[in-house]
Amino acid sequence: MFKQFTENINSHQIYLLTSLGIFFVFFVVVAVMLIRIRKQHIEHMQGLPLQDTIDPKPLNHA
């Protein structure tokens, strides 16, 4: 069934290749950004949801 897909694709190849190109560049930019992030920062960031500083005596204005 993929035969039909590849046969019909000729006139639209440029769009597929351009979009793949855009995606590739975007992916590389984000990847470089990720590699440059320091480990301590990552640890700080991923710990954020777990650090609740709840007062032991909550006020209740309900």
Add this chain to the structure above:
Amino acid sequence: MQPENFYYDNKIVRNFGIATIVWGIIGMTVGLLVAIQMYAPGANLHNQFTTFGRIRPLHTNAVIFAFVGNAIFMGVYYSLQRLLKARMFSDALSKIHFWGWQLIIVSAVITLPLGLTTSHEYAELEWPIDIAITIIWVVFGINMFGTIFKRRERHLYVAIWFYIATFVTIAVLHIVNSVELPVGAFKSYMVYAGVQDALVQWWYGHNAVAFFLTTPYLGMMYYFLPKMANRPVYSYKLSILHFWALIFIYIWAGPHHLLYTSLPGWAQSLGVAFSIMLIAPSWGGMINGLLTLRGAWDKVRDDVNLKFMVVALTAYGMATFEGPMLSLKQINGIAHFSDWIVAHVHVGALGWNGFLTFAILYWIIPRIYKTELFSKKLASFHFWAGTLGIIFYAVPMYWAGFTQSLMLKEFNPDGMLKYPNFLESTLQILPMHMMRSVGGAIYLLGVIVMGYNLYRTMRQGSLVANEGAQAMPLEPAHTLAKESTFHRTLERRPIQLMVLALITILVGSVIELMPTMTISSNVPTIASVKPYTPLELQGRDIYIREGCSNCHSQTIRPFRSETERYGEYSKAGEFVYDHPFLWGSKRTGPDLARIGGKYGNAWHYNHMMDPRLMSPGSIMPEYSWLLTQKLDTTTTIAKINGMRKLGVPYAAGYENIANQDLDKQAKEIAANLYADKIEVKSDKEIVAIIAYLQRLGTDIKANKTATK
């Protein structure tokens, strides 16, 4: 520096939580009712206000914007305060947001059964409500950014980026897809027509799934899953990649809803290519979620929250693998317009959105009420009812989709359609539809049990409306050292983050929408296609009011099985005066693009009065009220004027004589019906809808006769 004391607002979280449960039960009950109507048309309660075409949009709007919408706000208001170590920016704005959103939902509950609809799927609400949605969305945005600005944590956790992307993208989608010209208090025409309108609608429709049903839920997943498992997310770097890749790619994929239609081929191919790429970020997110449970899988056995989470993530993974597969043209050729899509959607909706919502509700409610869950057994029952409900829902729908599609495509050895009557395929899948409603009922039962369980939980505890907390204030920004990387800088700059997210989603949107909007060669015109007559236009608006496009498509794909069944495939130029387009997305009944002239007027009259008179076994509801209700012709002038403003070439001053033309055409149809021994006054709605149906697809036939 001294630590500061402050209080989290739990009351607003609780309010959104209760709204989630109440609207969830209502929305799913309406869903069950429409599911039953698919095999028992009498379940429309013999009433226009509860008939499928009008309440199917009520079901979708209720579960998306009321159930999921309230759940999003519950999750965001809970997690945002804690991640930023700050109370919500303004209690007043929180209240306005809450009550405003509920009011919008109530207005939907009133207007949709009345037939006040734009017909754009998942954007059915008419223009005054669209404006209200915009205002309340801005209130939400101000409240969210206000909280971000007064935060006590410098860097924004990944969940918040997802919330920001949700806010900004939904705003863009809603505004662009709601550009409509009002022609009455609750009636408007889309500014875009035909192919362009279809492209905008499905750019919206697809990204409503992306940015209403996905990104806010991913944000909540990144907050609540680590909380429930009591360990950080598996890979924070992966979550960053997940975020940027997902929002960048998702926005391009809309055209996969329009494969094989008259949308330009390049736009279709672009949509397919990006849909395939979507697997990467979607699965990245799912894997990141599941691996967060590494070393904690033993907890899944006992912890009902984690059970719900695991099934939610698995359903997300299944739906996001299936989605790209469905966008492949060959698979789409079978799946589109069939129950397969309904199955696909519900795996995502019931599994991903439903189960993640339940997990969060079971987690939040006992915590803000400082108590334990009332009954773990009932929660466990809910989990199994929900899981079985999804299976009993999805499997029959997949089966029905394959069966019907393959039947409709089958030829006999003589080269004729094996099942020339569409109804044969409908009757074949009725048992599957019955089983689907059983699955839905089981799922709904689970939700009702959850409602009871959480109600008892609230009763046994007491709400900590203002939960005390303590955190160090932020040092002034100018005293901070320069951040070491760009992304770290970005994480402390919410506005820049929002602008960058906005640019990211606009790239795909602009590249995809602009050429079809601006280059006329993308929509070749056809000389014989003429504007609708006033009576046809009124009939078309009745077609919209009754929601006919929920079950009938108006676009024929270039397959032999379709051109044999329905006639010549649809061309872009045929729809240039269609504000809005009415292609539909599901064929519960046959396509109507070329129904004009296929049957006589009397056939349509009898069929509307009772479809089973003309097609024994049909599941179409009766539309007997069209026979007795008088057509409102006072709106004709405004409608003609409106259409002219949108570029439909009605001659200047035509609006003043439009009703004379309308009367003349109506009388002709009434006289024609009278010849078939049907006595009907020419001012009834049935006459207008017959005029419209008889017009459908005939322009292009006239073209053929002329060129022969």
